[in-house]
Amino acid sequence: MLDIKLIREEPEFVRQQMAALQDADAPVDRVLALDEERRHLLTKVEDLKARRNTESKRIGQLMREGNREEAETLKAEMSGVGDQIKLFDDRLRVIDEELFDAMSRIPNLPLPSVPVGKDDSENVVVRTEGTPRTFDFEPRPHWELGEALGIIDFERGVKLSGSRFYVLKGLGARLQRALITWMLDVHIGQGYDEVYVPFVVREQCLFGTGSLPKFAETLYRDIEDDLWLIPTAEVPVTNLYRDEILPAGSLPIKHVAYTPCFRRERMSAGRDVRGIKRGHQFDKVEMVKFVEPEQGEAELDSLVADAEEICRLLAIPYRVVQMCTGDLSFVAASKYDLELWSPGVQEWLEVSSCSLFTDFQARRANIRYRPEEGAKPRHVYTLNGSGLALPRVVIAILETYQQPDGSVTVPEVLRPYMGGVDVIR
RNA sequence: GGAGGGAUGGCCGAGUGGACUAUGGCGGCUGUCUUGAAAACAGCUGUGGCAGCAAUGUCACCGGGGGUUCGAAUCCCUCUCCCUCCGCCA
Numbered sequence: 408m409l410d411i412k413l414i415r416e417e418p419e420f421v422r423q424q425m426a427a428l429q430d431a432d433a434p435v436d437r438v439l440a441l442d443e444e445r446r447h448l449l450t451k452v453e454d455l456k457a458r459r460n461t462e463s464k465r466i467g468q469l470m471r472e473g474n475r476e477e478a479e480t481l482k483a484e485m486s487g488v489g490d491q492i493k494l495f496d497d498r499l500r501v502i503d504e505e506l507f508d509a510m511s512r513i514p515n516l517p518l519p520s521v522p523v524g525k526d527d528s529e530n531v532v533v534r535t536e537g538t539p540r541t542f543d544f545e546p547r548p549h550w551e552l553g554e555a556l557g558i559i560d561f562e563r564g565v566k567l568s569g570s571r572f573y574v575l576k577g578l579g580a581r582l583q584r585a586l587i588t589w590m591l592d593v594h595i596g597q598g599y600d601e602v603y604v605p606f607v608v609r610e611q612c613l614f615g616t617g618s619l620p621k622f623a624e625t626l627y628r629d630i631e632d633d634l635w636l637i638p639t640a641e642v643p644v645t646n647l648y649r650d651e652i653l654p655a656g657s658l659p660i661k662h663v664a665y666t667p668c669f670r671r672e673r674m675s676a677g678r679d680v681r682g683i684k685r686g687h688q689f690d691k692v693e694m695v696k697f698v699e700p701e702q703g704e705a706e707l708d709s710l711v712a713d714a715e716e717i718c719r720l721l722a723i724p725y726r727v728v729q730m731c732t733g734d735l736s737f738v739a740a741s742k743y744d745l746e747l748w749s750p751g752v753q754e755w756l757e758v759s760s761c762s763l764f765t766d767f768q769a770r771r772a773n774i775r776y777r778p779e780e781g782a783k784p785r786h787v788y789t790l791n792g793s794g795l796a797l798p799r800v801v802i803a804i805l806e807t808y809q810q811p812d813g814s815v816t817v818p819e820v821l822r823p824y825m826g827g828v829d830v831i832r
Numbered sequence: 833g834g835a836g837g838g839a840u841g842g843c844c845g846a847g848u849g850g851a852c853u854a855u856g857g858c859g860g861c862u863g864u865c866u867u868g869a870a871a872a873c874a875g876c877u878g879u880g881g882c883a884g885c886a887a888u889g890u891c892a893c894c895g896g897g898g899g900u901u902c903g904a905a906u907c908c909c910u911c912u913c914c915c916u917c918c919g920c921c922a
Contacts, residue, residue, distance in 0.1 A: 449882055453891045460891090463903040467850035478902085485902040652879085654842095781861075784879080 408770035427732040434509040441506040452495035515767040524731025537724030548751035550682040585824035590692040599663035604643035607634040612646040615772030617738035636669035640693035653776035660697040683798040690797040696790040707763040724748040751806035761792030
């Protein structure tokens with residue numbers, strides 16, 4: 408949610424930013440019209456209420472004095488005022504709802520540092536680290552390696568739950584579990600506090616992070632209890648402090664959480680159907696930060712660095728890509744993706760998205776802090792980044808560390824987490 | 833799943849239709865006294881919207897939403913959450 412004052416005072420600037428975001432549907436003009444009508448009605452209805460408050464007090468006073476007739480006259484008069492107030496209040500309620508709906512459909516504004524571009528073709532590769540391994544044999548894709556090693560079972564996954572589900576077995580399951588534990592440990596070492604959170608949440612949490620109302624069709628939902636499966640740990644972790652005013656001195660707050668993620672992938676039907684790249688259920692270790700506005704951009708840089716550390720320690724080549732305005736998500740003001748090179752599928756796999764949301768989520772979720780004791784509350788800035796998304800890291804490991812005989816060497820850093828196993832065969 | 837009891841300010845807790853501008857206490861802040869501190873005493877105390885350059889004014893908020901009434905913390909409906917007892921359960 409943007410600050411409505413900004414839209415009211417700088418409408419031309421906001422329109423211009425919407426154009427840069429390639430968002431032609433953002434209802435800026437509607438917000439302006441509704442806002443004006445709302446304020447007009449507010450002053451009218453509040454005058455009426457002020458009058459009713461004073462006159463009602465007088466009625467009480469007259470009744471105590473035993474002056475029945477005058478009290479009754481005033482009552483009759485106030486009854487009419489009450490009817491008017493009700494009319495205005497009803498109208499206001501409708502306007503408020505419409506305004507809220509319009510406001511919640513306007514995306515966040517990009518930072519000035521974000522390159523302007525029309526779509527993902529104009530994203531900027533900021534840096535590439537590591538050299539892709541050279542093979543003296545044809546590297547195979549992970550689905551061949553995984554099936555041959557008996558560590559990925561696609562058919563039984565489909566039997567259990569349908570397409571885009573799979574089963575990890577033996578050292579495959581163990582590799583994933585090792586990665587989760589190891590990545591959590593690395594991020595804890597970087598100063599993040601681990602949290603374990605619910606995997607189903609109320610609707611309000613999804614609104615807070617910006618997943619609703621716009622992306623409802625990508626989410627799984629339990630109708631009976633009106634709970635939603637989380638599409639990312641970002642949702643429960645960011646909402647930890649929903650409707651709170653954090654006391655002075657509590658920022659920055661840095662959390663790391665392991666959760667599964669559930670996505671219907673209806674937008675991507677038919678894409679990436681082979682292998683484990685895009686499933687309905689996947690695991691992720693996620694970092695979430697709550698910081699003071701002044702620290703926003705610096706905290707984004709350090710968030711990217713914290714996620715990069717995982718790639719670096721795994722010794723897998725990766726690159727950092729900055730999203731241009733046309734490819735920013737609805738809620739992000741600035742965003743970097745981390746992509747691991749995977750030689751079997753011959754592509755850069757997106758394993759992390761690190762975003763700064765400025766105060767956009769904090770407004771929607773009502774998360775504030777006190778800069779100093781006794782000072783007025785301000786909205787925090789929120790950030791999050793995967794560190795990292797699992798199946799794709801598993802893909803990159805299998806494909807990068809594969810041997811001519813189809814076995815896979817276990818990256819050095821993971822061996823202590825695998826009970827000393829150094830090769831999957 | 834069944835029965836019952838609750839939700840009031842940073843915290844405890846009173847308040848069953850008008851003096852509530854929410855009693856009282858604790859905590860916190862400021863001041864007086866003191867070399868300093870404690871104690872005592874006095875004053876202050878939340879969030880947001882709208883109007884205004886500002887001082888300020890005004891409205892809303894007693895778990896959420898709706899209703900009754902001239903007037904609601906108080907009465908009615910509804911939802912959420914918490915607690916107690918019983919049953920079931922990894």
